Amino acid sequence: MKYLITWYTKTGTTKEIADQLAQALRDRGTEVDILPLEQAADLTPYSHVIVGAPINGMQWVPQAKQYLQANAAALDGVVLSLFAVSYVMHSGWKLWRKIVAKGIAELARTSGARQTAIFRGRIDKPLPTPARMLFGIPAATPLDLQDPTEVQAWAQEL
Numbered sequence: 001m002k003y004l005i006t007w008y009t010k011t012g013t014t015k016e017i018a019d020q021l022a023q024a025l026r027d028r029g030t031e032v033d034i035l036p037l038e039q040a041a042d043l044t045p046y047s048h049v050i051v052g053a054p055i056n057g058m059q060w061v062p063q064a065k066q067y068l069q070a071n072a073a074a075l076d077g078v079v080l081s082l083f084a085v086s087y088v089m090h091s092g093w094k095l096w097r098k099i100v101a102k103g104i105a106e107l108a109r110t111s112g113a114r115q116t117a118i119f120r121g122r123i124d125k126p127l128p129t130p131a132r133m134l135f136g137i138p139a140a141t142p143l144d145l146q147d148p149t150e151v152q153a154w155a156q157e158l
């Protein structure tokens with residue numbers, strides 16, 4: 001059994017979470033490789049593949065969706081899990097939460113992923129007030145919502 005965690009990131013959060021997952025899996029004795037999406041072409045060594053990417057525009061970024069499509073045949077032969085990283089999902093209107101969760105559930109259905117998670121992300125600077133209001137994010141919301149305990153708990157399910 002060998003796991004691959006492959007990630008795409010815009011601002012670094014997804015890579016940090018991928019590293020935390022890898023550590024949690026190694027702590028329980030699992031062999032893990034961790035690679036950016038563009039280097040994760042050969043999936044033959046792996047029994048399990050975990051694909052992680054951020055939510056932008058209330059969807060998993062297109063790079064990650066394209067990866068699932070381009071590697072559909074190889075991913076069919078592994079235990080596949082997906083994770084997303086979202087800031088608004090965990091701080092804004094419930095409507096956004098529903099939209100993000102529905103999108104990830106649909107991706108799991110079409111890709112055959114067994115497990116999914118939507119982790120808390122962070123933003124580098126406060127959103128402009130109109131965007132904050134559109135998303136329904138309270139002004140006092142911390143910029144960094146990450147919770148490593150969530151990541152460690154998910155690792156136990158993989």
Ligand SMILES: Cc1cc2nc3c(=O)[nH]c(=O)nc-3n(C[C@H](O)[C@H](O)[C@H](O)COP(=O)(O)O)c2cc1C
Nearest residue numbers: 010011012013014054056057058086087088121122
């Ligand atoms: C250009 C951009 C668009 C974003 N759009 C969304 C969004 O639509 N919904 C959301 O929940 N978070 C959104 N975020 C917040 C990211 O999901 C969050 O910052 C996450 O931690 C980023 O992951 P990364 O550092 O791996 O890129 C956006 C962030 C950026 C930079």
